[in-house]
Amino acid sequence: MSDSSKVGLLRQRRDNIREWLDEEAPYTEVDQRxxxxxxxxxxxxxxxxxxxxxxxxxxxxxxxxxxxxxxxxx
The missing domain is CATH 1.20.5 (Single alpha-helices involved in coiled-coils or other helix-helix interfaces)
Structure with missing residues:
Protein backbone atom coordinates (compact mmCIF):
# COMPACT_ATOMS: atom_id res chain seq x y z
CA MET A 1 0.00 0.00 0.00
CA SER A 2 1.43 3.38 -0.92
CA ASP A 3 2.02 6.08 1.68
CA SER A 4 -0.66 8.31 0.13
CA SER A 5 -3.26 5.52 0.27
CA LYS A 6 -2.28 4.84 3.90
CA VAL A 7 -2.83 8.50 4.73
CA GLY A 8 -6.13 8.41 2.87
CA LEU A 9 -7.23 5.35 4.84
CA LEU A 10 -6.27 7.02 8.13
CA ARG A 11 -8.10 10.21 7.10
CA GLN A 12 -11.23 8.21 6.28
CA ARG A 13 -11.10 6.40 9.62
CA ARG A 14 -10.70 9.73 11.41
CA ASP A 15 -13.58 11.30 9.52
CA ASN A 16 -15.84 8.32 10.24
CA ILE A 17 -15.10 8.64 13.95
CA ARG A 18 -15.74 12.38 13.84
CA GLU A 19 -19.12 11.79 12.17
CA TRP A 20 -20.01 9.14 14.75
CA LEU A 21 -19.07 11.47 17.60
CA ASP A 22 -21.13 14.31 16.08
CA GLU A 23 -24.18 12.04 15.98
CA GLU A 24 -23.75 9.92 19.10
CA ALA A 25 -21.75 12.04 21.55
CA PRO A 26 -21.53 15.71 20.57
CA TYR A 27 -20.87 16.63 24.21
CA THR A 28 -17.34 15.24 23.87
CA GLU A 29 -16.38 18.43 22.06
CA VAL A 30 -16.56 20.36 25.34
CA ASP A 31 -16.77 17.68 28.05
CA GLN A 32 -13.14 16.73 28.55
CA ARG A 33 -13.40 14.26 31.44
Whole structure:
Protein backbone atom coordinates (compact mmCIF):
# COMPACT_ATOMS: atom_id res chain seq x y z
CA MET A 1 0.00 0.00 0.00
CA SER A 2 1.43 3.38 -0.92
CA ASP A 3 2.02 6.08 1.68
CA SER A 4 -0.66 8.31 0.13
CA SER A 5 -3.26 5.52 0.27
CA LYS A 6 -2.28 4.84 3.90
CA VAL A 7 -2.83 8.50 4.73
CA GLY A 8 -6.13 8.41 2.87
CA LEU A 9 -7.23 5.35 4.84
CA LEU A 10 -6.27 7.02 8.13
CA ARG A 11 -8.10 10.21 7.10
CA GLN A 12 -11.23 8.21 6.28
CA ARG A 13 -11.10 6.40 9.62
CA ARG A 14 -10.70 9.73 11.41
CA ASP A 15 -13.58 11.30 9.52
CA ASN A 16 -15.84 8.32 10.24
CA ILE A 17 -15.10 8.64 13.95
CA ARG A 18 -15.74 12.38 13.84
CA GLU A 19 -19.12 11.79 12.17
CA TRP A 20 -20.01 9.14 14.75
CA LEU A 21 -19.07 11.47 17.60
CA ASP A 22 -21.13 14.31 16.08
CA GLU A 23 -24.18 12.04 15.98
CA GLU A 24 -23.75 9.92 19.10
CA ALA A 25 -21.75 12.04 21.55
CA PRO A 26 -21.53 15.71 20.57
CA TYR A 27 -20.87 16.63 24.21
CA THR A 28 -17.34 15.24 23.87
CA GLU A 29 -16.38 18.43 22.06
CA VAL A 30 -16.56 20.36 25.34
CA ASP A 31 -16.77 17.68 28.05
CA GLN A 32 -13.14 16.73 28.55
CA ARG A 33 -13.40 14.26 31.44
CA UNK A 34 -10.46 12.29 30.06
CA UNK A 35 -8.27 15.08 31.43
CA UNK A 36 -9.42 14.41 35.01
CA UNK A 37 -6.99 12.24 36.98
CA UNK A 38 -8.18 8.88 38.31
CA UNK A 39 -11.32 8.69 36.15
CA UNK A 40 -12.56 5.85 33.97
CA UNK A 41 -12.72 8.33 31.09
CA UNK A 42 -8.98 8.96 31.37
CA UNK A 43 -8.22 5.23 31.41
CA UNK A 44 -10.45 4.62 28.37
CA UNK A 45 -8.86 7.54 26.51
CA UNK A 46 -5.39 6.09 27.06
CA UNK A 47 -6.58 2.62 26.08
CA UNK A 48 -8.04 3.96 22.85
CA UNK A 49 -4.95 6.01 22.10
CA UNK A 50 -2.59 3.05 22.50
CA UNK A 51 -4.90 0.97 20.29
CA UNK A 52 -4.77 3.69 17.62
CA UNK A 53 -0.98 3.84 17.79
CA UNK A 54 -0.83 0.05 17.43
CA UNK A 55 -3.05 0.27 14.32
CA UNK A 56 -0.88 2.98 12.77
CA UNK A 57 2.31 1.06 13.53
CA UNK A 58 0.86 -2.03 11.88
CA UNK A 59 -0.14 -0.01 8.83
CA UNK A 60 3.29 1.59 8.53
CA UNK A 61 5.25 -1.61 9.11
CA UNK A 62 7.24 -2.76 6.11
CA UNK A 63 5.78 -5.69 4.25
CA UNK A 64 6.93 -8.89 5.91
CA UNK A 65 7.82 -7.04 9.12
CA UNK A 66 5.64 -7.81 12.11
CA UNK A 67 4.66 -5.11 14.55
CA UNK A 68 5.44 -6.02 18.14
CA UNK A 69 2.07 -6.32 19.80
CA UNK A 70 3.31 -8.32 22.81
CA UNK A 71 1.68 -7.24 25.99
CA UNK A 72 -1.42 -5.96 24.23
CA UNK A 73 -4.56 -7.78 25.36
CA UNK A 74 -6.58 -9.42 22.61
Missing amino acids: HLDAHTPERAYWHHGYQAALTDVMAMLALEGEKTDTSGIPT
